[in-house]
Amino acid sequence: MSFLDLHAINKSFGPNTVVKDFNLSLARGKFVSFLGPSGCGKTTVLRIIAGFENPSSGTIHIDGQDVTGLTASQRKIGMVFQAYALFPNMNAAGNVGFGLKVAGASRDEIEARVAEMLKLVGLLGFEKRFPFELSGGQQQRVALARAIAPRPRMLLLDEPLSALDAKIRVSLRAQIREIQRELGITTVFVTHDQEEALSVSDDIVVMHAGLIEQHGNPFDIYNRPATPFVADFIGQLNTLHAEVAEPSRNMVRIGAAELNVPSLPAIARAGDRVALKLRPESMRLANGHDRGIALSGHVAHASFLGSVVRLGIDLGGGDVVKLDSFNDRQTLPPEVGAPLTITFLVDDIVSTQMANQQRSA
Amino acid sequence: MKHGFPIASTLIVFVAAAYFLVPLYATFQFSLQMKRGELSLASYASVLASADFINTLSYSAIASFAAILFGAILVVPTAYWVRLKLQKLRPAVEFLSLLPLIIPPVVLVFGHIRLFGSSSILPLTMTSTGTDILLIVGYVVLSLPYMFRAVDNGMAAIDIATLTEAAESLGASRLRTIVEIIFPNVRSAIVAGAFLTFSISLGEFVLASLLNRPAFGPYMVQLGEDRAYEPAALAILSFALTWILMLLMQLFATRKPNQRLLPRFGTGQSRKLAP
Ligand SMILES: Nc1ncnc2c1ncn2[C@@H]1O[C@H](COP(=O)(O)OP(=O)(O)OP(=O)(O)O)[C@@H](O)[C@H]1O
């Protein structure tokens, strides 16, 4: 039995349908991320779960209870906002204790819980600080403590880290995940940062234009994207153009090399051009004892990024692929124009699409 | 790029300042001349010694405070609701709140007298309490443009929609949200509106005199008809009172949420930000 159940949710604002037939089941204690480009409806779905927005149709069940008709204040769902939304007139303790006060907890109880929560987010001793006396990261941690203090059934976070700088973003997301694990609270986390989603989630829901493109664990989402959109949206992809040799045996040809790809679009005919999609990290610089397919080209551009050297390699025929290799103190990065050979395994091909976009649609 | 000395703008400032200060100075000087041949504060002493002065001033002060209270109770939830749920109606509500500036108070008070006169279903004008209520309601209306604007601006400064949602997700009812979150956060705006209300209604004449209330405005006018030097002293006094109110408004409006009502002296405590 799943803990959160969204059934056939639709949401329209006037003539615009921004969420379309959205179905989602989440097991208790899971950390799931909604990931998708701006405007795809992540916030809208989150607000529907929270009760700030009514769905145009569909139902929401939490822990077996139909909450579709309940107001936000009746749902017992904790919420963390992008802009922190701490109450400016209350200090940290007042903010964290607010939900408990509303619930009618005793003073002692509130005090103890506030201390416990502030300790959990690493802000013990900050009780008396007002929001304007806290840094962004500290404010967001107070906001997290405030959301979980009344022991909500679920926790919703809408891009809680996007107003923070990069370093804090990384440390705070780990902290959020740790706290979520410790409390075992079912959590929905909205982000448009794929690295964020991949690094903290049990499950990722990739959304596009109000629809779920794929729901799966980060490993599957990254390595086995279900749709071309997911493949393109998550991570980077290199494109290799090939000519279909024998559609029945999934054989294609790149220059003189013949390769047996995992799959071909059903409509592919012999002689059609197809695009093979591969992750940059699936490609290696040849070092003499490689398996798989080898293609030669020359360095089109090279950038030194510190720990990583990123090369653009021109394989001819308009294909320039990216390739990352780790920095090596003993070896200078290759010069632009230097000839190189790259290798890859056909099993690492993420997807094969028709090169002509119109025909693949 | 640098220009020379801004002669034109300096001149305008001086002329404008003179426009306000010369009459003020003339009034002040005149108020000191009650005793022939010497400058004295005799006219001030005479004003302050009068029982009518104290009585009318305190009557008006109480009526003004009541107007502030009712005004805030009316305006804060309205402005809140309009911002939260009726964004499209905001221009209309703003226009409504400005009507008292367009419609003269005389119209308002005759409306009151007709609506609540002796032959109406609610004959408020028949009792002195009823008339007091009418006066206070009138003051609320007169101060509406300032009160609404101040509070609405105060609400623009905080993200009331998100704060409301945050409170709601923590289980708070609407009323609780207004009382514990919204009110305290627009407090300085309310204070600003309150002082404006106060300075309008303290010396207000038309409503008070047509409703025949023993208020400060009619008293000032009466004094002006009966005496020579005291009205000048009274004008200076009420001018000073208004300025004191303005200063207080500055003091309150710029307070931080954790500051005490009055600054604490002598303890030298200060708060430091964490690194
Ligand atoms: N109150 C509203 N009225 C009308 N349209 C709205 C409203 N709220 C959202 N929308 C529209 O719904 C669509 C989805 O918005 P939503 O905020 O859910 O996107 P999002 O995925 O959270 O995007 P972002 O990453 O930019 O936050 C957008 O096209 C937006 O314009």
Ligand SMILES: [Mg+2]
């Ligand atoms: Mg959003």
